[in-house]
Structure formats: C-alpha cells, structure tokens
Amino acid sequence: MSEHTSAAKRNHTWEEAFRKVQNFSITPGLNSFINPFSLLKLGDTDGVVQKIDHLYVDGISLVKFMQYFLGRKIERYSFDDSSIAPQVFRFVKEQNLPLAIIGTSQEKLEKSVAILEKRYGFRVAYYRNGFFENRQQRREVLEHIRHLGCQVVVCGMGTPLQEQVLIELSELGWRGYGYTCGGYLHQLATKEKYYPPFFDKLNIRWVYRIWDEPKLFHRYFVLYPTFALYFFHYLLTRRR
DSSP states (O other): OOHHHHHHHHHHHHHHHHHHBOOOOOOSEEEEEEOHHHHHHHHTSSSHHHHOSEEEEOSHHHHHHHHHHSOOOOOBOOSSTTTTHHHHHHHHHHHTOOEEEEESOHHHHHHHHHHHHHHHOOOOSEEEOSOOSSHHHHHHHHHHHHHHTOOEEEEESOTTHHHHHHHHHHHTTOOSEEEEOTTHHHHHHHOSSOSOHHHHHTTOHHHHHHHHOGGGHHIIIIIHHHHHHHHHHHHHHHTO
C-alpha cells in the first residue's frame, strides 16, 4: 500500500471514529475508547471502528485536540478506577446482570476477578485469560459466553484485538453491554488503586504509567508525536 493510500485509509477511519465519539453513558452495544496510540493502530485495521457502536476519548491530549481543532465538547473517559469502571460495575450489581471478563494472564485475571467480586459484591459468571491457541478456540469461548447469557462483557486484550473479539461476539448474535478495558485488569491485579491521587488530579497519569511500565516510553515519546503529525495532516485534508 502506498503512503498516499495508507494516509487516505487512516484519515477515513479517523473521520468515522471522531464522528462516533461521545460523552459517556451506560448504553447497550459495543463500547470502546480511543487515544493517540489506539488511533494509530485502528488507522491500519479494517472494519473495526465501523462496527463499534460507541467511542469515548481516553487521554487528555486527544480531548484537548478534539476540543480545540474539531470543536467537540467532550470529556476524558477510560475503563479504570479513575473513570467509568466503578460506574459500570455498580450497574452490573444493581441490575443483577451476568458478567463475563476476558483478558490478561490467568494469574492476573484471577487476582482482578477476586478484587472485583469483593469490592462490588457480585459473582463474575465467566472469566478467561486473553490468550487463545487459535481462532476456533476463541470462537468456542465466545459461543459459551453467549449461551451463558452474559449481558455484560469486559475485554482487555489491547487494541485492535479486544475490539475484534467484541465484534466477533456480536456477530455470533450476542446482545448486551460490551466494553474494552485495555490494561485495566493487569493494573488492578498489580495494585488495587493504580494511580496515586497526585497524578490523577493533575491529569498526568501517563507520567505514572511510564514510571510503572518503562516500555511505554516509546508510546508516549515516539508514537504520540507521530500521531500529532498525522492528526494535522488529517485536518489539512479534511478542509480541502
């Protein structure tokens, strides 16, 4: 694929993503989150953004970009304890909805499930790690979730795989509340309150994440500037 074709594909995907961005409310359908890193991934992935029902902005930098350059009055949301995760899990408890969780390693998953069950007073109907031997095994797991009648599914496998899993589940006939959660399960198992109040209050959670996971340095200091360049290219082509 030529650079021109790649840029056109990326810009088209971003246009669709920005159109779907909204402020958060608990709504049936497939719900996911975008930030500069995930937009770079999704820009090279076919058919994901188009099949996600609701998108929210996870990342204060992208919120500012969209407010200033696109005139969108949106806020930051992410699936973690600093944002909407408690709201979703309280909804699960109050409505007595069967919950399935997919993601992270088995050890981290079991720890995070135990924390959630204790914290919110519900039982997780089904949970499984995010590693599959092949697509057939993944399909069997998703069929099992559908047959169990799980009405809420939380999936943390990284973009774009977590979105693709929810899309596949929906295409099997499942209907309910689907949420991607990125690294939330890993973070929860590592530390119940992942972000110290200082970093959370100042909207510099990314600084703490780099300190906690040094591998993220490349994401924030290489990929985020790359996103900024692509974003301004998107703005220029959008105005032609």
